[in-house]
Amino acid sequence: MSSNRDGIRTIIINRRYFLLGTGSAIFSVLFASCSSNKNQSTSTPTNSAVPASQQTSTIKIGVWSVIAEDILKFIQKELATSQGLEIQIVKFSDWVQVNNALKSGEIDANYFQHRLFMEDSAKRLNLNLVMLNQTYLTPIGIYSKKIKSLSEIPNGATIAIQSDASNQDRTLKFLQSQKLVKLKDTSGNLFTVKDIVENSKNLQFKELEGPAIVRGLDDVVVGAFLGSLLIQAKQLDLRPIVQESTKDKRYALGLVTLQGKENDPKIQKLNQLIIDPKVKEFIKNTYQDAVVPVF
Incomplete structure (x- = not known):
């Protein structure tokens, strides 16, 4: 009889351990599953990031004349936004300050001068300036x-x-x-x-x-x-x-920046927009013969 009771007791104990072990295993699986779901719900999917091609970049352009300002406003309204470019126009009261602002880093580029003016300013201010696309001539x-x-x-x-x-x-x-x-x-x-x-x-x-x-x-x-x-x-x-005569492009105004910055993507993007055919039509229709497009 004693032997039978000991056998029954052993079976009961083994069942308890089995049930405890099984319960622990189930709990561990459920916990791991919940943790996994929680992590998935709080993480940001990598494919939700905005593609670089659709991101908006801001460029600060210094101007002196109302002509350059109006052309840039036209570009911003008609062309730049769809290209992911935001143009901030910084207006100056005289043309001496505009290259100084480029030197100090206040602006990324300027749009007010022709090549000879730029070369003279570069000497006086000890600057390395680069002329990009030229757009219009004022005779x-x-x-x-x-x-x-x-x-x-x-x-x-x-x-x-x-x-x-x-x-x-x-x-x-x-x-x-x-x-x-x-x-x-x-x-x-x-x-x-x-x-x-x-x-x-x-x-x-x-x-x-x-x-x-x-x-x-x-x-x-x-x-x-x-x-x-x-x-x-x-x-x-x-x-x-x-x-x-309007044939000489030496006096045509263009986009100017510091040497070393001319390949900046946002500067190059604007550099292409200022010679868009729509810009040419805007210049012709707005300024008559006082301003002549050269591209």
Whole structure:
């Protein structure tokens, strides 16, 4: 009898261990399953990330003139957003500050100058600047509210010209092409009024900055300046007596950045957008002959 009882007790104990072991195994499986589900529910699927091609990048562009500002606004509205580019326009009150802002890192690029102006600024500011795509040219014209032809310019007349170095050089070359003055050979340096060696009409030169030269037409016989200044002065109805040829792209304005940054993807993206055919049509339709696309 004792042997039978011991056998029965052993069977009962083994059953208990079996049930306990089975229960532990089931619990472990359930716990592992719950933990796995919890981790799956809180993790972010890798394929939910926004593709790089659809991400928006922001570029800061410095401008001085209303023309460049309007062109960039058109690009932002019509072209840039669909390309994942956000353009932040940083406007400056004069053209000296724009390259300084590039030097300090305040902006990524600027859009206001032609190659000769850029080269002169680079020397003065000790900067390595790069000209990318050129987009438009603003021809220099001779304007007047008092006469209608160059032959009417009286002896001793005062002529207003732009005071900055590159545009004064350009203006004097244009006046020489019209036989109003003759310049000495400066061996590649920029011309100034001091380089005039012949002045048959004894013209008196008044050097003015920016839009002030348009406003100053009331006080002079003629003025020689960029047609874009008429837009800023809201005098597009004023037509030139004679205008510079638009074939020379040396004076075409383009996108400029620091050397080493020209291959930045966002700069290159804008560099392509500024020569889009829609931009060409916008320039032609908006500015008439005061601004001419060159691409």
